[in-house]
Amino acid sequence: MAAATPDGKPSSILFVCLGNICRSPLAEGVFRSLVRERDLGRYLTIDSAGTGAWHVGDPPDSRAISKAAEHGVDISGQRARQFAAADFERFDLILAMDRANLETLRTKSPDRPHAGLFRFMEFALDDPSDVPDPYYGDSDGFETVYRMLERGSSAILDRI
Ligand code: 4NP
16 A cells, blocks of 8 residues: 555545546546646646547546536546556545446455545545446536536545
8 A cells, every 4th residue: 555644544546437447547636737737746746647548548528628617627638547456555545426336346355355445535525426427427417527527525524
């Protein structure tokens, strides 16, 4: 597991969704931008990944790029990658966007559950909501996702 900060707070955070082109790239972008605002960048490693491999190497979905840009966040340089077992060692906090992705991650470490594996909204705000998959919806879905990620990320940063 990655080293935590001296006070035991997480130093490495991975956001995980299905395709790594909509929700988790937005989460990575929002979180990075809040970290930068709070001048915490030197303490944190931040990344995102997908449980699926369909979009490996692709940039984020154009709707996600536009939504982030509307909020002053540039995620256009990100490229999708698939979650790998080594990520369990590299990251001390792994936040899945929804129940299905959390379950997929759990099945990848059945013998030695990762102590820092949670659902994003549950970890952030004790909220049972999944961050809904906006891929097949309209642009309103991306706004909903963006707001959830902003609220959740801010709450996480207040704590760590
Ligand atoms: P994401 O959204 O998990 O938020 O990146 C999706 C992207 C692509 C697909 C599904 C969800 N897909 O089926 O290709």
